[in-house]
């Protein structure tokens with residue numbers, strides 16, 4: 001039995017697609033970014049902390065999975081991480097960074113077992129159309145952006161704002177299916193045991 005250390009309904013749905021038997025647990029970790037911590041190190045650290053917490057708080061499991069998704073605009077020293085929006089003004093600020101441009105969605109996955117922590121990170125390029133003020137108001141009022149990194153959900157109403165992506169669709173939603181199945185296999189955990 002696997003544990004998914006997550007409260008995200010998207011991650012639950014995605015893990016179900018792998019056909020593996022799992023339970024879920026909400027874990028509470030400090031998500032503060034460290035000073036000078038790069039985005040890829042940050043997202044990986046959070047996934048590992050979620051997996052480790054899940055492992056420590058559970059019994060009778062073969063492994064604990066944790067994942068984290070961040071939206072990153074810019075690169076190098078100019079990179080900015082967009083978290084979840086607190087209000088319309090915050091969301092609008094984020095969408096102005098995304099509008100008419102390309103950004104990166106990073107999702108890290110970690111799998112803690114008795115002996116080892118397996119991990120991976122998937123970066124996907126997402127190309128947004130230019131958003132008008134009225135589209136921003138409309139989208140905010142749908143309620144969809146509230147609990148999502150970058151203030152949008154590609155799998156929902158915001159799908160119409162996205163011209164194309166280069167990378168993994170499931171990673172943008174919150175759990176890269178191919179890479180997660182590879183981690184589970186590496187750890188020697190049986191897939192398709194439902």
Ligand SMILES: Cc1cn([C@H]2C[C@H](O)[C@@H](COP(=O)(O)OP(=O)(O)OP(=O)(O)O)O2)c(=O)[nH]c1=O
Nearest residue numbers: 006007008068069148149152153154172173174
């Ligand atoms: C960019 C993007 C993010 N998201 C979601 C995925 C994540 O659930 C969320 C990013 O927040 P996370 O902190 O990665 O995850 P979470 O708080 O929802 O769940 P948990 O920590 O318990 O696992 O944003 C989408 O659903 N669609 C998208 O297109």
